[in-house]
Amino acid sequence: MTRLIAYGLAALTFALGAGAVMATTLYRWVDAQGVVHYSDTPQPGAQRIQVQDVQTYKAPPAPRAQTQPTTAPPAASSSYQCQITSPSPEQGFFDPEVIPIAVSVTPAPGEGDHVLVTVDGTPLPNSPNLSYQVTQPDRGAHTITATVQAADGRATCTAAPVTFNVQRSSLLSPQSPAHH
Secondary structure (H helix, E strand, O other), rough: OHHHHHHHHHHHHHHHHHHOOEEEEEEEEEEOOOEEEEOOOOOOOOEHHHHHHHHOOOOOOOOOOOOOOOOOOOOOOOEEEEEEOOOOOOOOEEOOOOEEEEEEEOOOEEEEEEEEEEEOHHHHHOOOOOOOEEEEOOOEEEEEEEEEOOOOOOOOEOOEEEEEEEOOOOOOOOOOOOHO
């Protein structure tokens, strides 16, 4: 019986996936052996089933990452230029223990201003020399952001975000791609 249901669901899934953009009609019937069938052509004794449009979703285009640093409107006393200098955009790492992160801010942040660096939205501890690190990052893509914030919390410079990728060894990929 489970197999019969599986066949019926597979046929229904196929009919939906092959899918017309408009609603479609299917026919369902049970044969003499009790097997449930689905078809797009009428059969004697078949029950007509109206199947609605396939529901779809189209994601909006991803924002384009800027490769040049951007500078927010200048603060009352100074303006900054800031940039994430390491890692480079889309850099890949295989089984890293630590990912070093470096940020450049010109001129150096003034009194009361500080640099907020996040990885995947999680703030990293402050660093007076603008060098940071992520230990044992999970596999996948990670995004770094850096913002110079004034004492009042206002962003005075926001660097272009940088995404890096981490690969981890597995049974299917036990060695670094560089070792092949």
